[in-house]
Amino acid sequence: MTDLIQSRRAAEALAAGQxxxxxxxxxxxxxxxxxxxxxxxxxDNPIIFANDxxxxxxxxxxxxxxxxxxRFLQGPDTDPAERARLRAAIQAGEDISSEILNYRKxxxxxxxxxxxxxxxxxxxxxxxxxxxxxxxxxKKRTQMMLSDSQHGLEQLVAERTQELTQxxxxxxxxxxxxxxxxxxxxxxxSSLLLLQNRRVSDxxxxxxxxxxxxxxxxxxxxxxxxxxxxxxxxxxxxxxxxDLVADVMGSSGRNDIEFSLDLERVDxxxxxxxxxxxxxxxxxxxxxxxxxxDGRPGxxxxxxxxxxxxxxxxxxxxxxxxxxxxxxSGFGLTIIQLLCQQLKAKSETTDAQPGTxxxxxxxxxxxRP
Amino acid sequence: MYEQSLxxxxxxxxxxxxxxxxxxxxxAGLHSVGHAMSxxxxxxxxxxxxxxxxxVDVHLCDGPTGVDVARKxxxxxxxxxxxxxxxxxxxxxxxxxxxxxxxxxxxxxxxxTALEYLTICMRQGQAPGPAPIGLTLSPQYxxxxxxxxxxxxxx
Numbered sequence: 001m002t003d004l005i006q007s008r009r010a011a012e013a014l015a016a017g018q019x020x021x022x023x024x025x026x027x028x029x030x031x032x033x034x035x036x037x038x039x040x041x042x043x044d045n046p047i048i049f050a051n052d053x054x055x056x057x058x059x060x061x062x063x064x065x066x067x068x069x070x071r072f073l074q075g076p077d078t079d080p081a082e083r084a085r086l087r088a089a090i091q092a093g094e095d096i097s098s099e100i101l102n103y104r105k106x107x108x109x110x111x112x113x114x115x116x117x118x119x120x121x122x123x124x125x126x127x128x129x130x131x132x133x134x135x136x137x138x139k140k141r142t143q144m145m146l147s148d149s150q151h152g153l154e155q156l157v158a159e160r161t162q163e164l165t166q167x168x169x170x171x172x173x174x175x176x177x178x179x180x181x182x183x184x185x186x187x188x189x190s191s192l193l194l195l196q197n198r199r200v201s202d203x204x205x206x207x208x209x210x211x212x213x214x215x216x217x218x219x220x221x222x223x224x225x226x227x228x229x230x231x232x233x234x235x236x237x238x239x240x241x242x243d244l245v246a247d248v249m250g251s252s253g254r255n256d257i258e259f260s261l262d263l264e265r266v267d268x269x270x271x272x273x274x275x276x277x278x279x280x281x282x283x284x285x286x287x288x289x290x291x292x293x294d295g296r297p298g299x300x301x302x303x304x305x306x307x308x309x310x311x312x313x314x315x316x317x318x319x320x321x322x323x324x325x326x327x328x329s330g331f332g333l334t335i336i337q338l339l340c341q342q343l344k345a346k347s348e349t350t351d352a353q354p355g356t357x358x359x360x361x362x363x364x365x366x367x368r369p
Numbered sequence: 370m371y372e373q374s375l376x377x378x379x380x381x382x383x384x385x386x387x388x389x390x391x392x393x394x395x396x397a398g399l400h401s402v403g404h405a406m407s408x409x410x411x412x413x414x415x416x417x418x419x420x421x422x423x424x425v426d427v428h429l430c431d432g433p434t435g436v437d438v439a440r441k442x443x444x445x446x447x448x449x450x451x452x453x454x455x456x457x458x459x460x461x462x463x464x465x466x467x468x469x470x471x472x473x474x475x476x477x478x479x480x481x482t483a484l485e486y487l488t489i490c491m492r493q494g495q496a497p498g499p500a501p502i503g504l505t506l507s508p509q510y511x512x513x514x515x516x517x518x519x520x521x522x523x524x
Contacts, residue, residue, distance in 0.1 A: 187474040
Protein backbone atom coordinates (compact mmCIF):
# COMPACT_ATOMS: atom_id res chain seq x y z
CA MET A 1 0.00 0.00 0.00
CA THR A 2 2.93 2.35 0.66
CA ASP A 3 3.80 2.11 -3.05
CA LEU A 4 0.31 3.16 -4.01
CA ILE A 5 0.35 6.16 -1.68
CA GLN A 6 3.74 7.14 -2.98
CA SER A 7 2.48 6.88 -6.59
CA ARG A 8 -0.57 9.02 -5.81
CA ARG A 9 1.65 11.62 -4.30
CA ALA A 10 3.86 11.53 -7.30
CA ALA A 11 0.81 11.97 -9.54
CA GLU A 12 -0.31 14.95 -7.51
CA ALA A 13 3.19 16.42 -7.73
CA LEU A 14 3.11 15.92 -11.49
CA ALA A 15 -0.26 17.63 -11.77
CA ALA A 16 0.87 20.48 -9.51
CA GLY A 17 3.98 20.98 -11.61
CA GLN A 18 1.88 21.42 -14.74
CA UNK A 19 -0.97 23.32 -13.13
CA UNK A 20 -4.41 21.69 -12.87
CA UNK A 21 -5.93 23.86 -15.57
CA UNK A 22 -3.11 23.10 -17.99
CA UNK A 23 -4.72 22.57 -21.44
CA UNK A 24 -2.04 19.97 -22.34
CA UNK A 25 -2.96 17.89 -19.28
CA UNK A 26 -6.61 18.21 -20.25
CA UNK A 27 -5.87 17.10 -23.79
CA UNK A 28 -3.92 14.06 -22.63
CA UNK A 29 -6.75 13.13 -20.29
CA UNK A 30 -9.33 13.36 -23.09
CA UNK A 31 -7.51 12.05 -26.15
CA UNK A 32 -8.50 8.73 -27.75
CA UNK A 33 -4.84 7.68 -27.79
CA UNK A 34 -4.09 5.55 -24.71
CA UNK A 35 -1.33 7.10 -22.61
CA UNK A 36 0.40 6.49 -19.29
CA UNK A 37 3.13 8.15 -17.26
CA UNK A 38 5.45 6.15 -14.97
CA UNK A 39 7.67 7.36 -12.14
CA UNK A 40 11.25 6.53 -12.97
CA UNK A 41 12.49 7.59 -9.55
CA UNK A 42 10.52 4.88 -7.71
CA UNK A 43 11.52 1.26 -7.52
CA ASP A 44 10.17 -0.81 -10.46
CA ASN A 45 9.00 2.27 -12.37
CA PRO A 46 5.25 2.23 -11.44
CA ILE A 47 2.41 3.86 -13.37
CA ILE A 48 1.41 7.14 -11.78
CA PHE A 49 -0.98 8.35 -14.46
CA ALA A 50 -3.24 6.65 -17.00
CA ASN A 51 -5.79 8.39 -19.23
CA ASP A 52 -9.32 7.12 -19.86
CA UNK A 53 -8.37 5.82 -23.29
CA UNK A 54 -5.78 3.52 -21.64
CA UNK A 55 -8.39 2.21 -19.16
CA UNK A 56 -10.82 1.67 -22.01
CA UNK A 57 -8.21 -0.17 -24.10
CA UNK A 58 -7.02 -2.48 -21.30
CA UNK A 59 -10.25 -2.94 -19.37
CA UNK A 60 -8.67 -2.11 -15.99
CA UNK A 61 -9.91 0.43 -13.46
CA UNK A 62 -7.56 3.26 -12.56
CA UNK A 63 -7.14 1.94 -8.99
CA UNK A 64 -6.05 -1.40 -10.31
CA UNK A 65 -3.05 -0.05 -12.18
CA UNK A 66 -1.74 3.02 -10.41
CA UNK A 67 1.40 1.98 -8.53
CA UNK A 68 2.06 -1.07 -10.70
CA UNK A 69 4.68 -1.69 -13.35
CA UNK A 70 3.01 -1.92 -16.74
CA ARG A 71 4.38 -5.42 -17.46
CA PHE A 72 0.97 -6.79 -16.35
CA LEU A 73 -0.03 -6.08 -19.96
CA GLN A 74 2.25 -8.92 -21.10
CA GLY A 75 1.07 -12.52 -21.35
CA PRO A 76 1.89 -16.04 -22.50
CA ASP A 77 2.29 -15.24 -26.24
CA THR A 78 4.18 -11.99 -25.85
CA ASP A 79 7.48 -12.24 -27.72
CA PRO A 80 10.26 -12.60 -25.06
CA ALA A 81 12.82 -10.98 -27.39
CA GLU A 82 10.61 -7.91 -27.78
CA ARG A 83 10.16 -7.82 -23.98
CA ALA A 84 13.92 -7.87 -23.48
CA ARG A 85 14.33 -5.05 -26.00
CA LEU A 86 11.82 -2.89 -24.06
CA ARG A 87 13.50 -3.66 -20.75
CA ALA A 88 16.92 -2.73 -22.12
CA ALA A 89 15.67 0.59 -23.53
CA ILE A 90 14.00 1.54 -20.26
CA GLN A 91 17.07 0.62 -18.25
CA ALA A 92 19.21 2.73 -20.58
CA GLY A 93 16.71 5.61 -20.42
CA GLU A 94 16.22 5.60 -24.20
CA ASP A 95 13.07 5.94 -26.24
CA ILE A 96 11.73 2.89 -28.09
CA SER A 97 8.86 1.92 -30.32
CA SER A 98 7.60 -1.62 -30.50
CA GLU A 99 4.76 -3.74 -31.84
CA ILE A 100 4.00 -6.18 -29.07
CA LEU A 101 1.22 -8.57 -28.15
CA ASN A 102 -0.52 -7.36 -24.94
CA TYR A 103 -3.42 -8.69 -22.84
CA ARG A 104 -6.53 -7.00 -21.47
CA LYS A 105 -7.89 -7.60 -18.02
CA UNK A 106 -10.37 -10.14 -19.40
CA UNK A 107 -7.49 -12.17 -20.90
CA UNK A 108 -8.07 -11.27 -24.55
CA UNK A 109 -5.02 -10.12 -26.46
CA UNK A 110 -4.39 -7.16 -28.78
CA UNK A 111 -1.50 -5.89 -30.84
CA UNK A 112 -0.06 -2.78 -29.27
CA UNK A 113 1.96 -0.19 -31.18
CA UNK A 114 3.83 1.02 -28.11
CA UNK A 115 5.96 4.13 -27.94
CA UNK A 116 7.95 4.92 -24.78
CA UNK A 117 10.02 8.03 -24.25
CA UNK A 118 11.97 9.16 -21.20
CA UNK A 119 11.18 12.46 -19.49
CA UNK A 120 14.05 14.38 -17.84
CA UNK A 121 14.13 17.36 -15.47
CA UNK A 122 16.15 20.55 -15.91
CA UNK A 123 19.32 18.84 -14.64
CA UNK A 124 18.88 16.08 -17.15
CA UNK A 125 18.02 13.47 -14.53
CA UNK A 126 15.50 10.82 -15.57
CA UNK A 127 12.21 11.43 -13.76
CA UNK A 128 9.39 9.82 -15.76
CA UNK A 129 8.52 7.71 -18.74
CA UNK A 130 5.73 8.67 -21.06
CA UNK A 131 4.14 5.84 -23.02
CA UNK A 132 1.45 5.80 -25.69
CA UNK A 133 -0.42 2.70 -26.85
CA UNK A 134 -2.34 2.12 -30.04
CA UNK A 135 -4.41 -0.99 -30.81
CA UNK A 136 -3.18 -2.22 -34.21
CA UNK A 137 -4.80 -5.68 -34.10
CA UNK A 138 -6.71 -5.01 -37.35
CA LYS A 139 -3.55 -4.02 -39.18
CA LYS A 140 -1.71 -7.07 -37.81
CA ARG A 141 -4.55 -9.38 -38.79
CA THR A 142 -4.53 -8.02 -42.36
CA GLN A 143 -0.77 -8.36 -42.47
CA MET A 144 -0.93 -11.98 -41.32
CA MET A 145 -3.72 -12.81 -43.73
CA LEU A 146 -1.72 -11.28 -46.55
CA SER A 147 1.37 -13.18 -45.62
CA ASP A 148 -0.67 -16.38 -45.21
CA SER A 149 -2.29 -15.97 -48.59
CA GLN A 150 1.02 -15.08 -50.16
CA HIS A 151 2.59 -18.16 -48.63
CA GLY A 152 -0.37 -20.21 -49.85
CA LEU A 153 0.03 -18.81 -53.34
CA GLU A 154 3.74 -19.51 -53.37
CA GLN A 155 3.06 -23.07 -52.31
CA LEU A 156 0.42 -23.45 -55.02
CA VAL A 157 2.82 -22.11 -57.64
CA ALA A 158 5.54 -24.47 -56.42
CA GLU A 159 3.18 -27.46 -56.56
CA ARG A 160 1.90 -26.52 -60.00
CA THR A 161 5.44 -26.00 -61.28
CA GLN A 162 6.42 -29.42 -60.04
CA GLU A 163 3.39 -30.99 -61.69
CA LEU A 164 4.21 -29.29 -64.98
CA THR A 165 7.87 -30.28 -64.79
CA GLN A 166 6.85 -33.87 -64.18
CA UNK A 167 4.36 -33.78 -67.04
CA UNK A 168 7.03 -32.38 -69.34
CA UNK A 169 9.50 -35.07 -68.30
CA UNK A 170 6.89 -37.74 -68.96
CA UNK A 171 6.07 -36.22 -72.33
CA UNK A 172 9.74 -36.09 -73.30
CA UNK A 173 10.31 -39.69 -72.20
CA UNK A 174 7.24 -40.77 -74.16
CA UNK A 175 8.38 -38.88 -77.24
CA UNK A 176 11.78 -40.58 -77.07
CA UNK A 177 10.13 -43.95 -76.65
CA UNK A 178 7.81 -43.44 -79.63
CA UNK A 179 10.64 -42.02 -81.73
CA UNK A 180 12.75 -45.05 -80.85
CA UNK A 181 10.00 -47.47 -81.83
CA UNK A 182 9.21 -45.70 -85.10
CA UNK A 183 12.87 -45.78 -86.12
CA UNK A 184 13.34 -49.42 -85.13
CA UNK A 185 10.21 -50.47 -86.97
CA UNK A 186 11.25 -48.59 -90.10
CA UNK A 187 14.59 -50.37 -89.85
CA UNK A 188 12.77 -53.66 -89.53
CA UNK A 189 10.57 -52.96 -92.57
CA SER A 190 13.56 -52.04 -94.68
CA SER A 191 15.49 -55.12 -93.53
CA LEU A 192 12.51 -57.32 -94.44
CA LEU A 193 12.38 -55.84 -97.94
CA LEU A 194 16.14 -56.21 -98.36
CA LEU A 195 16.12 -59.80 -97.16
CA GLN A 196 13.32 -60.81 -99.47
CA ASN A 197 14.86 -58.91 -102.34
CA ARG A 198 17.98 -61.04 -101.95
CA ARG A 199 15.93 -64.19 -102.56
CA VAL A 200 13.91 -62.95 -105.52
CA SER A 201 15.27 -63.69 -108.98
CA ASP A 202 12.57 -62.26 -111.30
CA UNK A 203 13.96 -58.87 -112.45
CA UNK A 204 10.51 -57.22 -112.52
CA UNK A 205 9.75 -58.28 -108.95
CA UNK A 206 13.24 -57.25 -107.88
CA UNK A 207 12.75 -53.79 -109.43
CA UNK A 208 9.36 -53.37 -107.76
CA UNK A 209 10.81 -54.33 -104.38
CA UNK A 210 13.78 -52.05 -104.93
CA UNK A 211 11.39 -49.16 -105.67
CA UNK A 212 9.43 -49.93 -102.52
CA UNK A 213 12.65 -50.05 -100.54
CA UNK A 214 13.59 -46.59 -101.86
CA UNK A 215 10.25 -45.27 -100.62
CA UNK A 216 10.71 -46.81 -97.18
CA UNK A 217 14.24 -45.39 -97.08
CA UNK A 218 12.92 -41.93 -97.91
CA UNK A 219 10.51 -42.13 -94.98
CA UNK A 220 13.28 -43.53 -92.76
CA UNK A 221 15.54 -40.61 -93.69
CA UNK A 222 12.74 -38.23 -92.74
CA UNK A 223 12.49 -39.79 -89.27
CA UNK A 224 16.22 -39.82 -88.74
CA UNK A 225 16.30 -36.10 -89.63
CA UNK A 226 13.17 -35.07 -87.73
CA UNK A 227 14.42 -35.94 -84.28
CA UNK A 228 17.97 -34.82 -84.88
CA UNK A 229 16.98 -31.18 -84.72
CA UNK A 230 15.75 -29.66 -81.47
CA UNK A 231 12.59 -28.42 -83.15
CA UNK A 232 10.60 -31.59 -83.78
CA UNK A 233 7.85 -29.66 -85.54
CA UNK A 234 9.93 -28.34 -88.44
CA UNK A 235 11.59 -30.29 -91.19
CA UNK A 236 14.65 -29.05 -93.07
CA UNK A 237 13.96 -30.08 -96.68
CA UNK A 238 17.41 -29.24 -98.02
CA UNK A 239 19.22 -31.30 -95.37
CA UNK A 240 16.94 -34.19 -96.26
CA UNK A 241 17.70 -33.82 -99.97
CA UNK A 242 21.44 -33.85 -99.26
CA ASP A 243 21.09 -37.13 -97.32
CA LEU A 244 18.81 -38.65 -99.91
CA VAL A 245 21.02 -37.72 -102.86
CA ALA A 246 24.09 -39.16 -101.14
CA ASP A 247 22.19 -42.38 -100.60
CA VAL A 248 20.62 -42.61 -104.07
CA MET A 249 23.90 -41.76 -105.74
CA GLY A 250 25.92 -44.21 -103.64
CA SER A 251 23.51 -47.12 -103.87
CA SER A 252 22.99 -46.77 -107.63
CA GLY A 253 26.57 -47.73 -108.37
CA ARG A 254 26.41 -45.29 -111.29
CA ASN A 255 29.62 -43.25 -111.30
CA ASP A 256 28.65 -41.83 -114.66
CA ILE A 257 25.74 -39.82 -113.31
CA GLU A 258 26.69 -36.49 -111.77
CA PHE A 259 24.63 -34.54 -109.29
CA SER A 260 24.55 -30.81 -108.85
CA LEU A 261 22.63 -29.25 -105.97
CA ASP A 262 21.47 -25.71 -105.34
CA LEU A 263 19.68 -25.86 -102.02
CA GLU A 264 18.34 -22.97 -99.99
CA ARG A 265 17.45 -23.68 -96.37
CA VAL A 266 13.72 -24.31 -96.39
CA ASP A 267 11.62 -25.66 -93.50
CA UNK A 268 8.20 -27.26 -93.78
CA UNK A 269 5.82 -28.48 -91.07
CA UNK A 270 6.75 -31.95 -89.81
CA UNK A 271 3.35 -33.26 -90.93
CA UNK A 272 4.30 -32.51 -94.54
CA UNK A 273 7.75 -34.06 -94.29
CA UNK A 274 6.90 -37.64 -95.26
CA UNK A 275 4.69 -36.88 -98.31
CA UNK A 276 7.12 -34.28 -99.60
CA UNK A 277 10.07 -36.62 -99.06
CA UNK A 278 8.25 -39.35 -100.99
CA UNK A 279 7.61 -37.01 -103.91
CA UNK A 280 11.25 -35.96 -104.09
CA UNK A 281 12.47 -39.53 -103.69
CA UNK A 282 10.11 -40.73 -106.41
CA UNK A 283 11.27 -38.04 -108.84
CA UNK A 284 14.92 -38.85 -108.15
CA UNK A 285 14.32 -42.57 -108.55
CA UNK A 286 12.59 -41.90 -111.87
CA UNK A 287 15.63 -40.00 -113.10
CA UNK A 288 17.99 -42.72 -111.97
CA UNK A 289 15.93 -45.54 -113.43
CA UNK A 290 14.75 -44.09 -116.70
CA UNK A 291 16.71 -41.03 -117.81
CA UNK A 292 20.04 -42.74 -118.38
CA UNK A 293 19.48 -46.20 -119.90
CA ASP A 294 22.25 -48.37 -121.31
CA GLY A 295 25.05 -46.63 -119.44
CA ARG A 296 24.21 -43.23 -120.86
CA PRO A 297 26.10 -40.72 -118.68
CA GLY A 298 24.47 -37.51 -117.49
CA UNK A 299 23.66 -34.93 -114.86
CA UNK A 300 20.86 -34.51 -112.37
CA UNK A 301 20.14 -31.10 -110.89
CA UNK A 302 18.20 -30.58 -107.68
CA UNK A 303 17.31 -27.02 -106.69
CA UNK A 304 15.24 -25.72 -103.79
CA UNK A 305 14.42 -22.07 -103.34
CA UNK A 306 11.85 -19.75 -101.94
CA UNK A 307 9.84 -17.72 -104.44
CA UNK A 308 7.00 -15.38 -103.51
CA UNK A 309 4.69 -17.46 -101.39
CA UNK A 310 5.95 -20.83 -102.62
CA UNK A 311 8.77 -23.26 -102.19
CA UNK A 312 10.07 -24.18 -105.61
CA UNK A 313 11.63 -27.61 -105.93
CA UNK A 314 13.23 -28.39 -109.26
CA UNK A 315 14.58 -31.74 -110.37
CA UNK A 316 16.06 -31.80 -113.86
CA UNK A 317 18.09 -34.33 -115.83
CA UNK A 318 19.74 -34.26 -119.24
CA UNK A 319 18.76 -37.83 -120.06
CA UNK A 320 16.63 -39.40 -122.78
CA UNK A 321 13.66 -37.13 -122.20
CA UNK A 322 10.02 -37.11 -121.24
CA UNK A 323 8.72 -39.17 -124.15
CA UNK A 324 10.70 -42.26 -123.33
CA UNK A 325 10.73 -41.97 -119.52
CA UNK A 326 7.14 -41.07 -118.63
CA UNK A 327 5.64 -44.34 -119.84
CA UNK A 328 7.78 -46.55 -117.74
CA SER A 329 6.78 -45.82 -114.15
CA GLY A 330 3.01 -45.74 -113.79
CA PHE A 331 2.84 -46.38 -110.08
CA GLY A 332 5.57 -43.85 -109.24
CA LEU A 333 3.76 -41.15 -111.22
CA THR A 334 0.49 -41.97 -109.50
CA ILE A 335 2.18 -41.56 -106.12
CA ILE A 336 3.58 -38.17 -107.14
CA GLN A 337 0.19 -36.97 -108.39
CA LEU A 338 -1.67 -38.11 -105.30
CA LEU A 339 0.83 -36.68 -102.85
CA CYS A 340 0.98 -33.35 -104.71
CA GLN A 341 -2.79 -33.23 -104.40
CA GLN A 342 -2.45 -33.88 -100.66
CA LEU A 343 0.22 -31.19 -100.28
CA LYS A 344 -1.78 -28.75 -102.45
CA ALA A 345 1.36 -28.54 -104.56
CA LYS A 346 1.56 -28.01 -108.32
CA SER A 347 3.75 -30.30 -110.33
CA GLU A 348 4.84 -29.33 -113.81
CA THR A 349 6.83 -31.52 -116.15
CA THR A 350 8.54 -29.97 -119.14
CA ASP A 351 10.97 -30.99 -121.81
CA ALA A 352 14.40 -29.73 -120.77
CA GLN A 353 15.94 -30.37 -124.19
CA PRO A 354 17.70 -32.62 -123.53
CA GLY A 355 16.05 -34.42 -120.66
CA THR A 356 13.18 -33.70 -118.33
CA UNK A 357 12.53 -30.94 -115.84
CA UNK A 358 9.98 -31.32 -113.05
CA UNK A 359 9.08 -28.31 -110.94
CA UNK A 360 7.03 -28.64 -107.78
CA UNK A 361 5.53 -25.48 -106.30
CA UNK A 362 4.57 -25.98 -102.68
CA UNK A 363 2.54 -23.28 -100.91
CA UNK A 364 4.33 -22.04 -97.80
CA UNK A 365 1.22 -21.58 -95.61
CA UNK A 366 2.11 -22.22 -91.98
CA UNK A 367 5.80 -22.34 -92.79
CA ARG A 368 8.39 -20.15 -91.11
CA PRO A 369 8.76 -16.88 -93.01
CA MET B 370 47.34 -54.57 -88.33
CA TYR B 371 43.99 -55.77 -89.67
CA GLU B 372 45.54 -57.24 -92.84
CA GLN B 373 42.74 -59.76 -93.27
CA SER B 374 39.06 -58.98 -93.67
CA LEU B 375 37.83 -57.50 -90.37
CA UNK B 376 35.95 -59.88 -88.06
CA UNK B 377 32.74 -58.36 -86.72
CA UNK B 378 30.59 -59.23 -83.72
CA UNK B 379 26.96 -58.18 -84.18
CA UNK B 380 25.23 -57.22 -80.93
CA UNK B 381 21.54 -56.78 -81.88
CA UNK B 382 18.36 -58.21 -80.41
CA UNK B 383 16.36 -57.98 -83.66
CA UNK B 384 17.30 -61.15 -85.54
CA UNK B 385 16.13 -59.88 -88.93
CA UNK B 386 18.31 -56.80 -88.63
CA UNK B 387 21.26 -58.96 -87.62
CA UNK B 388 20.83 -61.30 -90.60
CA UNK B 389 20.58 -58.40 -93.04
CA UNK B 390 23.62 -56.80 -91.40
CA UNK B 391 25.63 -59.94 -92.07
CA UNK B 392 24.93 -59.57 -95.80
CA UNK B 393 25.93 -55.91 -95.68
CA UNK B 394 29.18 -56.80 -93.85
CA UNK B 395 30.12 -59.27 -96.57
CA UNK B 396 29.32 -56.72 -99.28
CA ALA B 397 31.55 -54.17 -97.55
CA GLY B 398 34.43 -56.68 -97.37
CA LEU B 399 34.15 -57.60 -93.69
CA HIS B 400 32.84 -60.81 -92.15
CA SER B 401 30.68 -61.72 -89.18
CA VAL B 402 32.25 -63.82 -86.39
CA GLY B 403 29.14 -64.04 -84.25
CA HIS B 404 25.83 -62.59 -83.13
CA ALA B 405 24.78 -61.75 -79.55
CA MET B 406 21.33 -60.69 -78.39
CA SER B 407 21.97 -59.88 -74.73
CA UNK B 408 24.70 -58.02 -72.84
CA UNK B 409 26.16 -61.13 -71.16
CA UNK B 410 26.20 -63.03 -74.42
CA UNK B 411 27.88 -60.06 -76.09
CA UNK B 412 30.67 -59.80 -73.51
CA UNK B 413 31.27 -63.58 -73.51
CA UNK B 414 31.43 -63.72 -77.31
CA UNK B 415 33.70 -60.68 -77.44
CA UNK B 416 36.13 -62.49 -75.07
CA UNK B 417 35.96 -65.81 -76.90
CA UNK B 418 35.91 -64.67 -80.53
CA UNK B 419 38.28 -61.69 -80.42
CA UNK B 420 36.45 -59.60 -83.01
CA UNK B 421 38.14 -56.56 -84.57
CA UNK B 422 34.90 -54.60 -84.58
CA UNK B 423 31.64 -54.89 -82.64
CA UNK B 424 28.39 -53.35 -83.94
CA VAL B 425 26.38 -52.61 -80.80
CA ASP B 426 22.71 -51.72 -80.48
CA VAL B 427 21.88 -49.85 -77.24
CA HIS B 428 18.61 -51.69 -76.54
CA LEU B 429 19.24 -55.41 -76.18
CA CYS B 430 16.91 -58.13 -74.99
CA ASP B 431 17.99 -57.49 -71.38
CA GLY B 432 17.35 -53.74 -71.54
CA PRO B 433 19.36 -50.62 -72.45
CA THR B 434 22.64 -52.43 -71.74
CA GLY B 435 24.45 -51.72 -75.02
CA VAL B 436 26.40 -48.78 -73.57
CA ASP B 437 27.99 -51.01 -70.92
CA VAL B 438 28.67 -53.67 -73.54
CA ALA B 439 30.52 -51.16 -75.72
CA ARG B 440 32.59 -49.99 -72.75
CA LYS B 441 33.56 -53.56 -71.76
CA UNK B 442 34.38 -54.53 -75.34
CA UNK B 443 36.54 -51.43 -75.70
CA UNK B 444 38.24 -51.65 -72.26
CA UNK B 445 38.64 -55.42 -71.81
CA UNK B 446 38.69 -56.97 -75.28
CA UNK B 447 40.63 -54.38 -77.25
CA UNK B 448 38.05 -54.37 -80.02
CA UNK B 449 36.63 -51.26 -81.67
CA UNK B 450 32.95 -50.77 -80.83
CA UNK B 451 30.47 -48.95 -83.07
CA UNK B 452 26.96 -48.08 -81.92
CA UNK B 453 24.01 -48.70 -84.20
CA UNK B 454 21.01 -47.21 -82.46
CA UNK B 455 17.87 -45.13 -82.83
CA UNK B 456 18.81 -43.38 -79.57
CA UNK B 457 21.77 -41.34 -80.77
CA UNK B 458 20.96 -38.49 -78.39
CA UNK B 459 21.07 -40.74 -75.34
CA UNK B 460 24.66 -41.86 -75.80
CA UNK B 461 27.20 -40.63 -73.21
CA UNK B 462 29.51 -37.80 -74.32
CA UNK B 463 32.53 -40.10 -74.44
CA UNK B 464 30.57 -42.69 -76.50
CA UNK B 465 31.51 -45.25 -73.77
CA UNK B 466 34.77 -45.84 -75.62
CA UNK B 467 33.05 -46.63 -78.92
CA UNK B 468 34.44 -45.14 -82.12
CA UNK B 469 31.14 -43.65 -83.24
CA UNK B 470 27.51 -44.23 -84.08
CA UNK B 471 25.33 -45.06 -87.05
CA UNK B 472 21.80 -43.77 -86.40
CA UNK B 473 18.82 -45.97 -87.09
CA UNK B 474 17.05 -46.15 -89.41
CA UNK B 475 20.12 -46.55 -91.60
CA UNK B 476 20.18 -47.31 -95.30
CA UNK B 477 22.13 -50.28 -96.59
CA UNK B 478 24.28 -47.92 -98.63
CA UNK B 479 24.95 -45.77 -95.54
CA UNK B 480 26.10 -48.80 -93.53
CA UNK B 481 28.33 -50.15 -96.31
CA THR B 482 29.96 -46.75 -96.83
CA ALA B 483 30.53 -46.36 -93.09
CA LEU B 484 32.05 -49.85 -92.77
CA GLU B 485 34.37 -49.31 -95.73
CA TYR B 486 35.43 -45.99 -94.24
CA LEU B 487 36.06 -47.55 -90.80
CA THR B 488 38.08 -50.37 -92.38
CA ILE B 489 40.46 -47.80 -93.87
CA CYS B 490 40.62 -45.85 -90.59
CA MET B 491 41.45 -49.02 -88.61
CA ARG B 492 44.00 -50.34 -91.09
CA GLN B 493 45.83 -47.06 -91.61
CA GLY B 494 45.24 -45.44 -88.23
CA GLN B 495 44.24 -42.42 -90.24
CA ALA B 496 40.93 -41.29 -91.70
CA PRO B 497 40.84 -40.92 -95.49
CA GLY B 498 38.63 -37.83 -95.08
CA PRO B 499 35.62 -36.63 -93.17
CA ALA B 500 33.20 -39.32 -92.01
CA PRO B 501 30.49 -40.19 -94.58
CA ILE B 502 26.86 -39.14 -94.10
CA GLY B 503 25.22 -41.47 -91.61
CA LEU B 504 28.33 -42.04 -89.49
CA THR B 505 29.26 -39.83 -86.54
CA LEU B 506 32.68 -40.43 -84.99
CA SER B 507 33.36 -40.03 -81.26
CA PRO B 508 35.64 -37.08 -80.39
CA GLN B 509 38.36 -39.47 -79.19
CA TYR B 510 38.45 -41.53 -82.38
CA UNK B 511 38.14 -38.47 -84.60
CA UNK B 512 41.30 -37.17 -82.90
CA UNK B 513 42.98 -40.59 -83.02
CA UNK B 514 42.38 -40.83 -86.74
CA UNK B 515 43.61 -37.30 -87.39
CA UNK B 516 40.28 -35.55 -87.78
CA UNK B 517 40.49 -33.20 -84.80
CA UNK B 518 40.86 -30.19 -87.09
CA UNK B 519 37.97 -31.20 -89.33
CA UNK B 520 34.90 -32.15 -87.33
CA UNK B 521 33.01 -34.98 -89.02
CA UNK B 522 29.66 -33.99 -90.34
CA UNK B 523 26.83 -35.27 -88.19
CA UNK B 524 24.75 -37.66 -90.21
